[in-house]
Amino acid sequence: MKIINYEENFFNEINTLQQSQWGEGSDTDEIFNNIENYYIKISIEENELIGVAIYHLEINNKIIPKNEFEIIKSNFNKTKNLKSNELSCFIDFIIIKDKFQGQGIGSAFLEYIINFSKENKCNFIECEAIEVYGIINSKKLLQKFNFEFQDVFENYWGKKCPNFYCKQCNKKPCVCSMNKYKKFL
Numbered sequence: 001m002k003i004i005n006y007e008e009n010f011f012n013e014i015n016t017l018q019q020s021q022w023g024e025g026s027d028t029d030e031i032f033n034n035i036e037n038y039y040i041k042i043s044i045e046e047n048e049l050i051g052v053a054i055y056h057l058e059i060n061n062k063i064i065p066k067n068e069f070e071i072i073k074s075n076f077n078k079t080k081n082l083k084s085n086e087l088s089c090f091i092d093f094i095i096i097k098d099k100f101q102g103q104g105i106g107s108a109f110l111e112y113i114i115n116f117s118k119e120n121k122c123n124f125i126e127c128e129a130i131e132v133y134g135i136i137n138s139k140k141l142l143q144k145f146n147f148e149f150q151d152v153f154e155n156y157w158g159k160k161c162p163n164f165y166c167k168q169c170n171k172k173p174c175v176c177s178m179n180k181y182k183k184f185l
Contacts (some may be wrong), residue, residue, distance in 0.1 A: 001050065002043070003109065004041070005041065007064060008046075015032075015097055017051075018093070019166070022166065022168065036065045036066060036067065037101075039057075040052065040053070041053045043109070049154050051102040051106070052098040053093070053094045057069050057122070059072075059088075073120065081150040087117075087122050088122050089113060089117040090125070094110070094138070107145075110145050111145075114145065117185055123184070125147075125183045126180065126181065126182050128179065129181060132168045133169065137168075147181040149179060149180075150178075150181060155177060156177055157174035157178065158175055
């Protein structure tokens with residue numbers, strides 16, 4: 001298994017993987033329509049996609065396009081209106097194919113994102129974890145990397161995407177809740 005940068009020839013597989021986990025109507029299209037804003041890593045084994053991690057940087061909860069961040073980064077110490085505590089990384093999602101779960105791939109993605117965030121002077125990393133009928137899908141993984149629970153938003157996905165049929169709860173609209181986690185760096 002190796003982790004590499006996103007390659008366009010994996011687009012359909014990423015979309016299929018996300019829909020197989022979450023269902024139709026999830027937010028892959030928005031990400032790929034604005035790909036300049038996102039960092040995408042994929043995990044492959046023998047040229048088969050086995051997982052994907054998508055994340056982005058923010059200043060004051062506003063997404064920073066990658067090309068703009070390179071300019072900000074080069075002038076980080078000179079920029080008077082930017083404080084390092086305003087810079088954060090947000091993990092949009094990490095998805096691993098079912099047959100490869102529990103093999104350390106999610107941990108490898110998180111380690112990569114944590115190192116990336118530290119190298120780029122982020123103050124913290126945030127992510128959302130799905131809660132289905134009281135079970136949080138990535139709770140153990142997030143705790144392993146010292147992410148702290150921040151808040152829960154009941155029926156979040158159904159309110160955000162009312163036309164979304166969720167494969168986790170098998171409902172339309174989705175009744176899953178969103179748990180927000182944060183890791184301070």
